[in-house]
Amino acid sequence: MSVALGEVVVTAHGIQKWFGPLHVLRGVDLEVREHETVGIIGRSGSGKTTLLRCINFMEEATVGRVKIRDIEVVADPLHSSSRAQQEQIRLLRLHAGMLFQEFNLFPHMTVLGNCIEAPMRVKKVPKAQAIETAEKFLTKVGLIEKRDEYPPRLSGGQKQRVAIARALTMEPDVLLFDEPTSALDPELVGEVIRVMEELAHEGTTMIVVTHEMSFCREAADRVIFIEEGVIVEEGPPEQILDDPHDERTRQFLRRFLSSNSDAIDAAAAAAPAAPALDAVRAANDASQGHG
Amino acid sequence: MTAIGQAVGNTSTTQLLKSIVAANRRAKTRYRLIYSAVWAIILVVLAIALGTTGKIDFAFIQKWGGFILGGAGTTIVVCIFSITMATMLAVVGALGRLSSNPVINGVASFYVSLVRGTPLLVQIFFIYYSLPEFKIVIPGLEAGIIALGFNYGAYMTEIFRAGIQAVPKGQREAAEALAMPGNLVMRRIVLPQATRIVIPDLGNQFVAMIKDSALVSTIGVTEVLNNAQLAGSQGLQFTAAFLVAALIYWGLTIIFSTVQSWLERRMARGDR
Ligand SMILES: Nc1ncnc2c1ncn2[C@@H]1O[C@H](COP(=O)(O)OP(=O)(O)OP(=O)(O)O)[C@@H](O)[C@H]1O
Ligand SMILES: [Mg+2]
Numbered sequence: 001m002s003v004a005l006g007e008v009v010v011t012a013h014g015i016q017k018w019f020g021p022l023h024v025l026r027g028v029d030l031e032v033r034e035h036e037t038v039g040i041i042g043r044s045g046s047g048k049t050t051l052l053r054c055i056n057f058m059e060e061a062t063v064g065r066v067k068i069r070d071i072e073v074v075a076d077p078l079h080s081s082s083r084a085q086q087e088q089i090r091l092l093r094l095h096a097g098m099l100f101q102e103f104n105l106f107p108h109m110t111v112l113g114n115c116i117e118a119p120m121r122v123k124k125v126p127k128a129q130a131i132e133t134a135e136k137f138l139t140k141v142g143l144i145e146k147r148d149e150y151p152p153r154l155s156g157g158q159k160q161r162v163a164i165a166r167a168l169t170m171e172p173d174v175l176l177f178d179e180p181t182s183a184l185d186p187e188l189v190g191e192v193i194r195v196m197e198e199l200a201h202e203g204t205t206m207i208v209v210t211h212e213m214s215f216c217r218e219a220a221d222r223v224i225f226i227e228e229g230v231i232v233e234e235g236p237p238e239q240i241l242d243d244p245h246d247e248r249t250r251q252f253l254r255r256f257l258s259s260n261s262d263a264i265d266a267a268a269a270a271a272p273a274a275p276a277l278d279a280v281r282a283a284n285d286a287s288q289g290h291g
Numbered sequence: 292m293t294a295i296g297q298a299v300g301n302t303s304t305t306q307l308l309k310s311i312v313a314a315n316r317r318a319k320t321r322y323r324l325i326y327s328a329v330w331a332i333i334l335v336v337l338a339i340a341l342g343t344t345g346k347i348d349f350a351f352i353q354k355w356g357g358f359i360l361g362g363a364g365t366t367i368v369v370c371i372f373s374i375t376m377a378t379m380l381a382v383v384g385a386l387g388r389l390s391s392n393p394v395i396n397g398v399a400s401f402y403v404s405l406v407r408g409t410p411l412l413v414q415i416f417f418i419y420y421s422l423p424e425f426k427i428v429i430p431g432l433e434a435g436i437i438a439l440g441f442n443y444g445a446y447m448t449e450i451f452r453a454g455i456q457a458v459p460k461g462q463r464e465a466a467e468a469l470a471m472p473g474n475l476v477m478r479r480i481v482l483p484q485a486t487r488i489v490i491p492d493l494g495n496q497f498v499a500m501i502k503d504s505a506l507v508s509t510i511g512v513t514e515v516l517n518n519a520q521l522a523g524s525q526g527l528q529f530t531a532a533f534l535v536a537a538l539i540y541w542g543l544t545i546i547f548s549t550v551q552s553w554l555e556r557r558m559a560r561g562d563r
Contacts, residue, residue: 058464081391086473093470104465108483117479118469163465170469 003203005221006034009173010096010207015054015064015075017047017229024050025061026229032174035203039216039237042226043252048209051226052178055207056096057089068095069173094122097167099177103159105151105166111138112147115166123170130169137165141195157188161195175199177208213256217241225249346530355522359535362518363543369432369504369514373439374497380444385451386477399448406445412506414438419510435507439500447496454489455481487558494551498544505540515539 010032017025024047053059061075071092115134119125138144141161181189200219223240225233233246387399419434466476508517523532
């Protein structure tokens with residue numbers, strides 16, 4: 001946001017995905033530029049996770065291609081297990097870090113071990129240098145004092161911050177987040193969102209599937225609304241969240257509001273005159289302890 | 292406790308909490324005492340009953356007991372080598388059973404089916420008596436180790452397979468998302484976690500193997516049972532000889548079960 005956007009880093013073209021007879025993605029095109037933060041919103045089952053997973057081939061699209069930097073992979077479900085295709089997918093993943101709802105830290109390795117495993121064994125970074133990089137990013141997410149702790153002893157918020165540090169140690173060109181805070185207790189959401197906002201403001205390229213509208217508003221350069229496997233509407237966060245053009249976007253936001261009505265009530269009590277969306281934002285911010 | 296007392300700000304509450312803790316401790320001690328007493332009584336009754344049969348000659352036990360116990364070393368050696376071989380076969384077998392390659396999967400599942408579908412004793416006889424007909428002569432000890440390892444490898448293949456499948460899918464995905472190649476994902480992320488999951492089963496297998504290893508006495512391996520048979524026929528004291536053998540096996544399984552639960556507790560206390 002505060003860094004000028006650069007060239008296109010991620011291109012997903014014509015992504016379609018069937019799960020058996022279920023047509024989950026119906027042709028999605030997406031370009032993300034360097035330093036850009038893209039928020040993806042949409043109702044449950046609209047295909048947000050599937051789209052994100054198709055970008056780094058955790059899920060192979062039925063049709064389509066993805067290019068990150070100079071690595072391009074064309075979906076080829078008939079030959080997806082071929083050695084060449086697998087290797088190409090692996091190269092693509094070198095450019096894309098992924099954050100999961102459930103963190104997925106390696107429980108049998110320390111925090112530091114989690115952060116140096118892939119750099120050392122995949123990128124063949126010397127140990128001393130890997131440790132240095134890991135410590136830099138652990139400091140960044142505020143968890144350097146936990147470097148020798150095992151993940152099961154961390155809180156959810158700490159786990160997700162370690163996962164972010166772990167992804168950063170691979171120095172990816174883009175970070176993919178799939179609802180990184182939705183498995184967290186409400187009081188732990190803020191610490192993760194703050195790290196993500198800091199990354200966004202520093203110009204980290206990110207694609208973030210989220211229900212945190214306040215994050216979209218605060219940190220996204222662009223918000224994409226997905227419905228039934230197609231991009232219905234995209235644009236700057238203020239436009240999508242405050243002035244959506246498409247009726248489906250409006251409906252989604254309205255429903256989203258009413259499902260957060262507790263938050264609205266609380267915020268409305270504090271600021272009765274505020275428009276509904278701002279009320280939600282205020283409530284979210286309040287519950288995250290920032291803003 | 293004092294902290295709770297202070298928080299409540301009431302000395303009688305502190306007193307009550309202390310009494311509860313003491314009462315719990317007394318109840319636990321009594322339980323353990325009775326439990327141990329039951330064991331002791333059963334043992335004594337059995338010993339007296341056996342003693343009155345007149346079939347237990349203590350002079351015989353004194354003369355041959357050490358000899359029979361000497362076989363325990365061989366029993367343990369056989370089991371350690373066999374379990375090592377079985378574990379290696381089981382890891383390979385489990386990876387094979389999970390392979391998407393039909394040839395590898397076919398070989399692995401054939402191995403499991405054949406071994407689990409035939410008696411261990413037949414497998415021992417095959418390796419010791421049949422292979423020489425094909426000019427492959429394997430001494431008794433080695434034949435016994437190979438047969439036990441081969442047999443347990445098949446059972447443990449299924450244990451390891453279940454262990455690997457019990458590692459959450461997200462672990463593999465996180466590793467793959469870090470661009471780790473498949474073999475690295477398996478070796479560094481999945482197998483270490485699967486091993487933790489199967490260690491209790493591995494311990495059970497080892498204890499079971501201590502008992503099954505008695506079968507290799509049939510091919511002349513001088514372990515506990517073989518020694519007991521020899522001693523029994525020398526002194527015509529089979530009851531005493533096999534009683535000693537049984538007690539040795541029992542002792543060994545108790546020792547290893549204890550070691551196993553100690554190890555498990557230690558691991559549970561560790562980083563998990
Ligand atoms: N592995 C799968 N096999 C079959 N169907 C699947 C699979 N993964 C997702 N789906 C289906 O695809 C559709 C889109 O799922 P997806 O997880 O992408 O939605 P989402 O937008 O991320 O939803 P949520 O907000 O609940 O996370 C859903 O109908 C889901 O049931
Ligand atoms: Mg999802």
